[in-house]
Amino acid sequence: MRILNPFIAVLALIAVALVAAQVPGGQALIGIILPYLAFALFLGGFAYRVLQWAKSPVPFRIPTTCGQANSLPWIKQNKIDCPSTKLGVIARMILEVFLFRSLFRNTKAEMHEGPKLVYGSSKFLWLFALLFHYCFLVIVLRHMRLFMDPVPGFVAALEFGDGFLQIGAPVFYQTDAIFLGAIAFLFLRRVMLSNIRYISLPADYFPLFLIFGIGLTGILMRYVFRADVVAIKQLTHGLTTFAPAIAAGQISPVFFIHVFLVCALLIYFPFSKLMHMAGIFMSPTRNMINNSRMVHHTNPWNDPNIKPHSYAHYEDEFREFMKDGGIPVDKE
């Protein structure tokens, strides 16, 4: 059920788009109004979530320490995994954001005869997550050819690099295949490993199905039910210049399914786990300097009128009562 429901939800989205693309006015709704609405919700929701997070105080240092902390001079510190300087944190964040370093530490647990619990390294999650995210980035950047005119040089360079195997016409993009393969892996990982399946929720499957649907419709549009790219660019470029127009009857329904799913993703984004896009930068367990033993950190909501109350003071205040109660005191 946790797998089936999100799958049905994505199929329903596809069905809605397919029907709406045939209804008069439906194409303008999906092609013009919905993208503006979805994009505004995406940006607004994204900013709202980030500002909400920024309002949460993190008074104390809570970095996950994955190595030796700064200590005595003859103990070698792990400067990236337990950073005590700003530079260390910057290095840690760069490696985390660009290379997903914490996924590299992913482990698997297996039960062997005995019963014996055995832990081992498991790098596949890291590898496929990295492939998935970078392919997604390349694909999104490639799409800029539809939103900009003239098309910037880096987009053309990406297209050239992506299609440099020169298979078929229109030329085959490697990222398309790697992208779907990586999503398939991320999905199968959740289904095949019983312990991962146990903790997987509809919110984990839904984005996978949705993004797979987006990738699949995009690929179908390029290689199977080829779409009229000039007519599509007229619409998409019109969206960015606020003069959208739909060439009647020239754009295939697959395009509208594709756009509808992308809009669904954009709207869903700020409300979902996909916000890890911003969250990774704001994770206190990653972006804090581990300097608790060097710097005094004061809780910002401490009442300044409440002064520190040491045990010596406490005893001075209650000495008589303590004596009466038979409690031992330091000073007579």
Place this chain on the structure above:
Amino acid sequence: MYGKGRIIPALIIFLGLMTSPIWFKSGDASKMPKPEKPKDYTECVAPTAYMRTSHMVLLNQWRDDILRQDGARTGKTPNGTEYVRSLQNGCMKCHSDKKKFCDTCHNYTSVKPYCWDCHLQPKEAM
């Protein structure tokens, strides 16, 4: 709010990047490519809608058919006009100006077909 000095600029940069196609001096959307149609011919080898979306597939089929399977070098349009299944001797016979025909849409959508890696470009397009 905490960490204002870093979060607000980062958020503004993010929003700027996301909306960059809008800020990018992005020309006029109504300025569509107008490929020059041949004056002396009215019929192509396949319907316009098909040619618009799938001419590259047709060219690939011709190449595979002729060069790898020894297929026919000529074909007939639905109206019975004979044509040469060839980019330079067929297509370019009517659509003779690469710059005014092929390139208009290809440049508009940033498509760089590798036809001309092997075929000689017409002189005026060099």
